[in-house]
Amino acid sequence: MRKFILNGLLFLSLFLVCNTIVYLFAQDVYHESYNKVPYKSFDSFIFADSYGMALRDYGEEYNVYNFAMASDSYFDIKRKLSYLIRNDYQINTVYIGVDNHSLSTNREHMNNLDRSVYYSSSKDFSNPLTYFKERYLVYYVAIFRPSVRALFRSYLFQNAKSLLKRGSKVKENSFDWSSLAESQRKKEAEAIIEIQFLSQNRSEELKKVLEEIIALSKEHQFELIGVKFPVSESYLKAMNNANYGADEVFVAHGIPVLNFKRKYLERDELFADSNHLNDKGAEQIIKIILNK
Amino acid sequence: MFFNSIDFAIFLPIVFILYWFVFKKNLRLQNLLIVLASYVFYAWWDWRFLSLIIFSTVVDYFVGRKLRVEQKQANRKLLLWTSIVVNLGFLGFFKYYNFFLENFIASFTFFGGEIQANSLNIILPVGISFYTFQTLSYTIDVYRGKLEPTRDFIAFSAFVSFFPQLVAGPIERATNLLPQFYKNRKFDYHQAADGMRQILWGLFKKIVIADNCAIYANEIFNNSGEYSASTLVLGALFFAFQIYGDFSGYSDIAIGTSRLFGFDLMRNFNYPYFSRDIAEFWRRWHISLSTWFRDYLYIPLGGSRGGTWMQIRNIFIIFLVSGFWHGANWTFIVWGGLNALFFLPLLLTKRNRTNLGEVAQGKFFPSIREVISIGITFGLTLIAWIFFRAESVGHAVSYLKGIFSPSIFTSPELFDPRGMKITFVLLAIFLLIEWIGREGQFAIENISVAKSKAVRWSLYSSILLVLYFFGAFDETVEFIYFQF
Numbered sequence: 001m002r003k004f005i006l007n008g009l010l011f012l013s014l015f016l017v018c019n020t021i022v023y024l025f026a027q028d029v030y031h032e033s034y035n036k037v038p039y040k041s042f043d044s045f046i047f048a049d050s051y052g053m054a055l056r057d058y059g060e061e062y063n064v065y066n067f068a069m070a071s072d073s074y075f076d077i078k079r080k081l082s083y084l085i086r087n088d089y090q091i092n093t094v095y096i097g098v099d100n101h102s103l104s105t106n107r108e109h110m111n112n113l114d115r116s117v118y119y120s121s122s123k124d125f126s127n128p129l130t131y132f133k134e135r136y137l138v139y140y141v142a143i144f145r146p147s148v149r150a151l152f153r154s155y156l157f158q159n160a161k162s163l164l165k166r167g168s169k170v171k172e173n174s175f176d177w178s179s180l181a182e183s184q185r186k187k188e189a190e191a192i193i194e195i196q197f198l199s200q201n202r203s204e205e206l207k208k209v210l211e212e213i214i215a216l217s218k219e220h221q222f223e224l225i226g227v228k229f230p231v232s233e234s235y236l237k238a239m240n241n242a243n244y245g246a247d248e249v250f251v252a253h254g255i256p257v258l259n260f261k262r263k264y265l266e267r268d269e270l271f272a273d274s275n276h277l278n279d280k281g282a283e284q285i286i287k288i289i290l291n292k
Numbered sequence: 293m294f295f296n297s298i299d300f301a302i303f304l305p306i307v308f309i310l311y312w313f314v315f316k317k318n319l320r321l322q323n324l325l326i327v328l329a330s331y332v333f334y335a336w337w338d339w340r341f342l343s344l345i346i347f348s349t350v351v352d353y354f355v356g357r358k359l360r361v362e363q364k365q366a367n368r369k370l371l372l373w374t375s376i377v378v379n380l381g382f383l384g385f386f387k388y389y390n391f392f393l394e395n396f397i398a399s400f401t402f403f404g405g406e407i408q409a410n411s412l413n414i415i416l417p418v419g420i421s422f423y424t425f426q427t428l429s430y431t432i433d434v435y436r437g438k439l440e441p442t443r444d445f446i447a448f449s450a451f452v453s454f455f456p457q458l459v460a461g462p463i464e465r466a467t468n469l470l471p472q473f474y475k476n477r478k479f480d481y482h483q484a485a486d487g488m489r490q491i492l493w494g495l496f497k498k499i500v501i502a503d504n505c506a507i508y509a510n511e512i513f514n515n516s517g518e519y520s521a522s523t524l525v526l527g528a529l530f531f532a533f534q535i536y537g538d539f540s541g542y543s544d545i546a547i548g549t550s551r552l553f554g555f556d557l558m559r560n561f562n563y564p565y566f567s568r569d570i571a572e573f574w575r576r577w578h579i580s581l582s583t584w585f586r587d588y589l590y591i592p593l594g595g596s597r598g599g600t601w602m603q604i605r606n607i608f609i610i611f612l613v614s615g616f617w618h619g620a621n622w623t624f625i626v627w628g629g630l631n632a633l634f635f636l637p638l639l640l641t642k643r644n645r646t647n648l649g650e651v652a653q654g655k656f657f658p659s660i661r662e663v664i665s666i667g668i669t670f671g672l673t674l675i676a677w678i679f680f681r682a683e684s685v686g687h688a689v690s691y692l693k694g695i696f697s698p699s700i701f702t703s704p705e706l707f708d709p710r711g712m713k714i715t716f717v718l719l720a721i722f723l724l725i726e727w728i729g730r731e732g733q734f735a736i737e738n739i740s741v742a743k744s745k746a747v748r749w750s751l752y753s754s755i756l757l758v759l760y761f762f763g764a765f766d767e768t769v770e771f772i773y774f775q776f
Contacts, residue, residue, distance in 0.1 A: 001312065001479045137298060144298060146765045153761055 015143075022152055023142040030151055034115045038065040043090045044290075047077040048097025051229040054277045058286040068097070073111035074209040081216060083119035091222040095289065096213065098226035098257060101196035103210070103244035105203045114138065114145055177232070177278075178268035189234040189274040193242070202244035210246060214253050226250040226257035227289060230281065233265040235274040258289060293336040295545045296499055303333065304549065311553055312479055319476050323450045326473075326553070330453035334419070337459070341417035344382055349452045351378045352427045356434045356441035356448075368435060375431040379424040386416050391620030419459035421617060425584055427452050430466035432588055439467050447473035456549040460542050462560040462580035469557070477554030486737065487551030489752075493736045494544030496755055501722050502537030503764035504715045505530040511707065513681055516691050521700035524691060528674050531681045533719060536565065539578070544734055563730045565673075566651050568665035570634040571644035573673060581617070585610050596639060607639060608632045618680070623688060627679040634672050650731055718762060 038045070042065040046052050052068030059066055067080055077096065084091060117134050125131040142148045177185070217224040226247055231239075247257045263285070264270050270281030277285060293299040307329045315321040335342050355375045362368050430451070433439040442448050451470045457463075512519055512527030519527070543560035550557045564576035574582050586595075593606045608629070615628020638644040651666070652658035658666070675692070682688035706712045729735030739751050 001481070004479070004481050004484050007485075133298070137302075141298065143760075144765075149760065149765060 019141060019143040022148060023140060025152055025155070026142040026145070026148045029155070030148055031115060031118070034069055034112065035118045038067070038084075038089075040089055044093040044095070045081075045084065045091065046095045046227075047080065048072065048095075048099075048227070048229070049102075050276055051099055052095075052097050052227070054229075054272070055282045055286050055289075056279070058283055059290060062286075062290050064093075064095075064286075064290060069112060069115075071107075071110055071112050072116070073107040073113075074102070074206050074213065076112045076116035078209050078213050078216075079116045079119045079124055081213060082121070082124060085216065085220055086121060091220065093223045093225065094217065095225050095227050097229060098246040098250055099228050100239060100243040100246075100261075102246035103202040103206050103249075104196055105199040105201070106196060107206055108203055114147055177271045177273050182234070185232070185234040185268075185274065186238065189232065189238040192235065192274055193238045197239070197242045197244075207246075207249060210249050211253075214250070214255065217255075224250075224255050226255060228257065228259045228261045230260045230263045230270075230277060230285060231275045232268055232271045232273075236261065236265065238274075260285060260288070263288075293333060295542065295549075296495060299336065303329075304552075308552060319474075320446060322477070323444075323446045323473055326450040326455070327446060327453060330450070330455035330458060333455040334453065334458060337418045338415070341420075344417055344420070345423060345453060348379060348382065348424065348427055349449050351375060352431050352452070353442075353445055353448050355431050357443070359431070359434050360441045372431060372435045376428065379428050383420055383424045386420055388620045422461050422463055423452060423458060425463045425581075426466075429463070429584065429588065430470070433466050439470070442470060444474070454550070454555075456546040456555075457557055460539070460546070461578075462543055462546065462558050463584055464557060464580070465584075469555070472555050480554065483551050483554065487548040489736055489739060490544045490548030490551065490734050492548075492752060492755055493734050494541040494546075494548060496759055497537040497541030497544065497722075499541075499763035499765065500537075500718055500759055502534045502541055504711075504718065504762070505534040505537065507764060508708070508712060508715065509534050509681070513691070516687070516694060519694070519705060520702050521695045521697045522702055522704040524695045525700070526704045528678055528681075528691075528695075530715075532565075532670075532674055532677050535677065535680070536561075537722075559733060563726055565670055566666060566727070566730060567669050568647040568651060568662060569638055569643070569669055570631065570672060571638045572647040573669055574631070574635065581614065585614055589613065600640065603639060604636060607636055611635065622685050623679045623682050626685055626688070627676050630676045630679060634676070653731075656728075714762065718758070 042060075042063055044059075044062075044064040046055060046059060046064060046066045046068050048068040049072045050068075050070035052066065053070050055066050055068065057066055067077075069076070081094065113134075117139055120131070120135060122128055122131040125134065138145060180188075214224065228247060247259070250257050264277075264281060267281070270277055270284065272278040272281075293303060307325065310325055311322060315325050331342055331345075334345060352375050355371050358371050359368060362371060430439070430448075434441045447470065450473050451464075451466065454464075454469070509527055509530035512523060513531065516524060516527070540561035547557045547560070558580055560578060560580050562576040562579065564573050567573035567576055590606055590610045593609060594602055595606065596603050598606075611628040611632035612625055613628070615624040615626070615631075618624040618627075635644070647665075651662055678691050679685070679688040682691055726735045729738060732738050736751070736755070739748055
């Protein structure tokens with residue numbers, strides 16, 4: 001037994017060392033950009049996925065904090081909003097992305113639940129065991145997390161690749177959407193639509209969480225406004241009116257929706273790709289969203 | 293909880309520590325710990341179905357006790373049938389109710405009738421096909437006088453619910469496993485170390501081989517109408533290794549875990565894809581199930597004694613029932629039927645026991661004849677696997693039609709070239725390791741003969757690194773046999 005325990009401890013030590021390396025990597029590359037806590041001076045917030053993330057910090061001069069993050073789902077948004085409420089933030093207005101794809105079943109898997117757990121409390125989980133497991137075990141035993149593993153793996157392989165190329169730098173991606181040929185823009189837009197609108201039915205689970213967010217706004221008396229972010233003409237054509245109805249949920253509850261889907265159909269120079277604004281586009285739209 | 297989950301990674305050391313450090317000196321308490329841990333393990337899936345397994349345990353325990361004292365043959369038969377009806381009744385209702393109802397309605401409609409009946413939304417309790425057969429083996433062996441019925445309810449409950457093999461086998465015989473609960477277990481370093489090695493290999497098979505193959509098998513089978521014949525062959529190949537890696541991987545983890553607690557479970561897979569004929573394949577694939585059917589169905593039916601028609605009948609019954617055991621779908625029945633068709637010529641020509649030894653024993657390279665035999669046997673099992681995997685018989689038939697078309701001579705479509713090439717390389721390495729280690733209980737068993745600790749730990753680390761960097765953690769693929 002002694003030999004087995006000693007070998008077990010040796011294995012555990014090696015495991016802890018490897019996990020520490022991966023955890024520190026994850027903190028640096030994966031969590032640091034996500035785990036941000038706004039100052040309490042902010043009283044308005046933007047929540048969305050990458051559509052809202054494109055707005056960067058352009059709203060801060062109007063005291064609006066951009067909490068949007070790529071791949072954020074309504075599960076993540078609810079955790080962040082609950083965090084603000086729990087920590088006594090003065091919330092006047094909350095802008096939430098209610099785009100056509102927002103209730104896609106895709107978001108049940110492609111989300112930031114392993115990161116937004118940072119903002120959660122035990123009340124966000126069905127039982128204390130699950131909270132402990134997600135908030136501490138899964139979070140700190142980073143070596144097992146699929147998202148961290150994928151990042152770590154591509155980081156290592158990419159570095160190995162550049163070493164093998166004898167120091168040649170990996171080219172940066174300086175991409176200009178408006179400079180692409182129309183056929184290429186159409187192809188890229190269709191590729192995105194295929195991923196976002198894979199299933200015929202919307203996610204009832206996400207719809208339920210969206211309604212819980214609406215309930216929070218009524219309980220804590222802050223204004224909720226839905227936002228449909230601008231997309232390019234290629235994307236709109238490829239989407240062909242597909243809509244999982246996040247905006248309809250808002251309308252059904254009497255909540256206003258600002259629809260900017262068609263705002264920049266002839267302004268491809270304002271886009272970084274088929275469905276995300278670039279800095280120029282972001283600077284313009286934020287003033288319109290905030291009515292400035 | 294899945295074996296490849298963080299929940300199990302925490303559960304196992306806790307039970308291990310309690311078992312060997314807290315309850316070491318008290319056999320009864322050790323067995324009780326096994327029972328409680330097993331119920332926690334099972335309840336993690338769905339606590340509502342604990343009542344079923346407990347009920348089944350109680351019924352069979354008392355049937356066994358009664359069989360000990362009952363002398364009248366008629367009453368003994370009645371007791372046995374009570375156990376059979378209860379166990380198969382649960383299995384029949386949870387697994388087959390909707391299947392029978394739908395087919396009954398379909399036949400009525402076929403003959404022009406009309407019938408209104410609602411299928412039920414029944415959840416299949418995890419592991420029911422396994423533990424019902426396990427407890428049945430107890431009552432049947434007690435009835436036959438092969439086993440003394442137990443008076444120790446705790447030991448019996450532990451036998452029925454033993455967590456490593458509860459949800460997907462191996463289906464243990466009472467004659468093998470139950471006596472192990474009566475004996476004091478002493479910690480054996482070599483047994484435990486071997487167990488850890490087997491767990492590691494099982495995880496490799498499941499996470500690296502099975503789950504990576506599953507990604508491509510699912511894509512090709514779910515969109516079979518869009519792919520060329522050569523790609524469909526690839527799909528069948530991927531599925532063959534998915535199901536092997538998945539099921540044998542699970543069995544390795546189950547057996548390895550049991551060894552950590554001082555138990556020896558029966559072997560469930562013996563390198564079936566190296567079989568030289570179908571009879572050998574069925575001696576090497578899901579051994580616990582095929583021997584169960586042999587001992588409790590085939591032999592009582594007469595086995596291979598009797599006339600030709602009786603032999604044919606018995607073979608078909610066994611394989612059709614075996615197919616049906618896997619699931620309530622005609623595809624599994626056809627799968628069983630096909631295997632019966634492949635097996636029958638060997639039985640009738642008395643060639644079903646020609647390949648009993650190890651393939652290429654003592655040699656590295658097999659003979660040309662062995663290579664051809666292995667290839668043909670593998671090809672036949674591949675055809676049958678198509679039915680096993682397909683959504684319906686129609687889907688399987690159109691899949692096969694798709695294979696036997698001119699595009700068989702075109703290159704397969706590698707829709708994920710990088711991923712698929714990596715998977716091919718991993719499969720090649722896996723097959724090589726399995727081939728080299730084919731005389732062991734599991735492929736890397738003989739790593740233990742390497743005297744240097746550095747060499748052994750380097751090998752383990754290599755497997756772990758491959759597991760970490762190439763395992764399909766991103767896709768949550770359930771163990772296939774959990775659905776049975």
